[in-house]
Amino acid sequence: MTRLAGVIFDLGGVVFDSPIDRIAEFERCRGLEPQTVARLIRSQPGGGAWSRFERGELDRRAFLETFEGESLEAGLEVDVSALLDDIESAFVVRPAMLEVIGRLRSSGLTAAALTNNWSPMSDLPIAAHFDVFVESVVEGCRKPEEEIYRRTLDRMGCEAGGVAMLDDLGENLKTARAMGMTTHRVASSASAIDWLEETFGLELMP
Numbered sequence: 423m424t425r426l427a428g429v430i431f432d433l434g435g436v437v438f439d440s441p442i443d444r445i446a447e448f449e450r451c452r453g454l455e456p457q458t459v460a461r462l463i464r465s466q467p468g469g470g471a472w473s474r475f476e477r478g479e480l481d482r483r484a485f486l487e488t489f490e491g492e493s494l495e496a497g498l499e500v501d502v503s504a505l506l507d508d509i510e511s512a513f514v515v516r517p518a519m520l521e522v523i524g525r526l527r528s529s530g531l532t533a534a535a536l537t538n539n540w541s542p543m544s545d546l547p548i549a550a551h552f553d554v555f556v557e558s559v560v561e562g563c564r565k566p567e568e569e570i571y572r573r574t575l576d577r578m579g580c581e582a583g584g585v586a587m588l589d590d591l592g593e594n595l596k597t598a599r600a601m602g603m604t605t606h607r608v609a610s611s612a613s614a615i616d617w618l619e620e621t622f623g624l625e626l627m628p
């Protein structure tokens with residue numbers, strides 16, 4: 423039914439709970455406008471503290487200082503350490519997604535994780551669920567930069583046209599789509615699994 427040979431999974435908001443939900447809660451609890459954090463991150467395209475942290479260019483302390491500085495410049499006082507703690511509290515696996523990844527692999531597909539992160543995870547049990555595990559903090563590049571998608575495809579042994587990618591951020595899927603991948607923006611595990619079943623013509627849920 424399909425010519426697809428592999429699937430790339432984002433972690434946060436796809437295989438793990440959504441960090442975006444935690445950020446929204448952080449903003450609500452501290453009286454910040456919705457989307458404040460996203461706007462701060464986007465206000466420094468390419469070279470901002472957030473991106474540098476995810477490329478492994480800043481350690482945690484340097485990141486906290488730099489990002490707090492960027493926030494102050496934008497007129498905001500943000501407890502960045504508490505923000506990171508809240509985001510990290512979303513690193514909770516969605517068991518249904520692990521089940522589905524196992525079934526996709528059993529059916530002969532190659533499964534990759536492609537994550538923007540700031541703390542290496544390849545020694546954690548989660549990495550064993552994938553054939554290929556690619557992390558921005560290790561690679562020194564991050565989504566949506568094309569380079570990190572190239573490296574992922576190379577390690578999978580796949581062409582872009584033979585791969586589906588799931589991510590909860592549209593911005594990350596833009597690059598994937600431009601390279602020729604089939605993409606799905608994840609809103610919930612249930613809808614993601616429906617999409618995978620339809621796309622691969624497989625029964626994935628028990």
Ligand SMILES: [Mg+2]
Pocket residue numbers: 432433434435436589590591
């Ligand atoms: Mg994500």
